[in-house]
Amino acid sequence: MGNELHIKKGTGKAIAKLLGVSEQTVSKAVRGRIDTLTARKIRTIAVRDFGAIVIKE
Numbered sequence: 554m555g556n557e558l559h560i561k562k563g564t565g566k567a568i569a570k571l572l573g574v575s576e577q578t579v580s581k582a583v584r585g586r587i588d589t590l591t592a593r594k595i596r597t598i599a600v601r602d603f604g605a606i607v608i609k610e
Contacts, residue, residue: 557584561603
């Protein structure tokens with residue numbers, strides 16, 4: 554569906570806590586399974602603040 558990212562261990566939990574969403578939501582967003590406003594915020598934060606790498610566009 555969308556971009557897929559590679560993140561370091563623990564990043565998903567940190568983003569979930571930061572945004573107040575579930576780790577499952579972060580996982581789906583990072584794997585590109587959902588494309589909502591929240592998912593786009595998650596991907597942006599992962600790349601900008603946590604150094605995630607885009608592996609599929």
